[in-house]
Amino acid sequence: AQKITQTQPGMFVQEKEAVTLDCTYDTSDQSYGLFWYKQPSSGEMIFLIYQGSYDEQNATEGRYSLNFQKARKSANLVISASQLGDSAMYFCAMREGWGGGGNKLTFGTGTQLKVEL
Amino acid sequence: EPEVTQTPSHQVTQMGQEVILRCVPISNHLYFYWYRQILGQKVEFLVSFYNNEISEKSEIFDDQFSVERPDGSNFTLKIRSTKLEDSAMYFCASRTGRTPTDTQYFGPGTRLTVL
Numbered sequence: 232a233q234k235i236t237q238t239q240p241g242m243f244v245q246e247k248e249a250v251t252l253d254c255t256y257d258t259s260d261q262s263y264g265l266f267w268y269k270q271p272s273s274g275e276m277i278f279l280i281y282q283g284s285y286d287e288q289n290a291t292e293g294r295y296s297l298n299f300q301k302a303r304k305s306a307n308l309v310i311s312a313s314q315l316g317d318s319a320m321y322f323c324a325m326r327e328g329w330g331g332g333g334n335k336l337t338f339g340t341g342t343q344l345k346v347e348l
Numbered sequence: 349e350p351e352v353t354q355t356p357s358h359q360v361t362q363m364g365q366e367v368i369l370r371c372v373p374i375s376n377h378l379y380f381y382w383y384r385q386i387l388g389q390k391v392e393f394l395v396s397f398y399n400n401e402i403s404e405k406s407e408i409f410d411d412q413f414s415v416e417r418p419d420g421s422n423f424t425l426k427i428r429s430t431k432l433e434d435s436a437m438y439f440c441a442s443r444t445g446r447t448p449t450d451t452q453y454f455g456p457g458t459r460l461t462v463l
Contacts, residue, residue, distance in 0.1 A: 264449050266451065266452075268454070273456075274437060274456065274457050274459070275454065275455075275456040275457060276391070276439060276441075276454035276457070277454075278451050278452075278453060278454070281449070281451055283449050322390070322391060324391075326449075334379065334396065334443070334452075335381065335393040335396055335404055335406075336381075336383075336391075336393060336452060337393065338390045338391040338392070339390060340389075340390045341390060
């Protein structure tokens with residue numbers, strides 16, 4: 232089974248509108264972390280937001296917020312007031328376990344977001 | 349703001365040749381990683397490195413791959429005998445390790461093309 236599933240290969244949103252990018256995850260660990268990264272066409276990976284499994288509040292960072300529904304194992308990224316510069320590939324990723332060892336990230340297949348005028 | 353740097357940005361090599369990809373992690377970071385992304389596909393973990401040794405590696409990271417921290421700043425990925433399927437973007441990442449949950453910050457990547 233896929234550990235991270237992003238079911239939307241592509242999304243379109245109008246400038247200034249909000250958009251939700253879906254992410255579901257699969258883990259048997261109680262301690263885990265969920266991350267969202269943005270990859271513009273230039274290729275770099277930019278960290279956006281983090282949610283820990285024990286965090287009671289949904290994470291927010293500026294225009295980014297994470298809609299964390301633990302029972303449903305979903306961690307959707309919400310981008311408010313979309314801007315043209317938000318056009319990029321967005322990856323959801325998970326770290327399983329509580330640190331130690333490698334702390335590797337497992338990534339989803341990504342969602343390509345296009346912001347239109 | 350400190351950032352992870354990687355050189356070169358693009359490397360072209362012939363099949364069977366050795367390549368070394370270089371990374372300079374953020375200076376107070378203790379954990380280092382290599383990931384790769386084949387064109388149009390998801391990012392895949394290769395290896396993690398802490399305290400001068402590999403802490404975890406994926407099944408992709410076979411005997412043709414090796415990592416090294418030759419000095420206090422560089423972190424390298426060596427591919428001994430490149431294959432066509434090694435063509436990918438290779439990302440270095442690092443984190444402080446101060447807490448178990450701290451974020452991995454990625455470098456801009458090296459695009460490796462094997463001909």
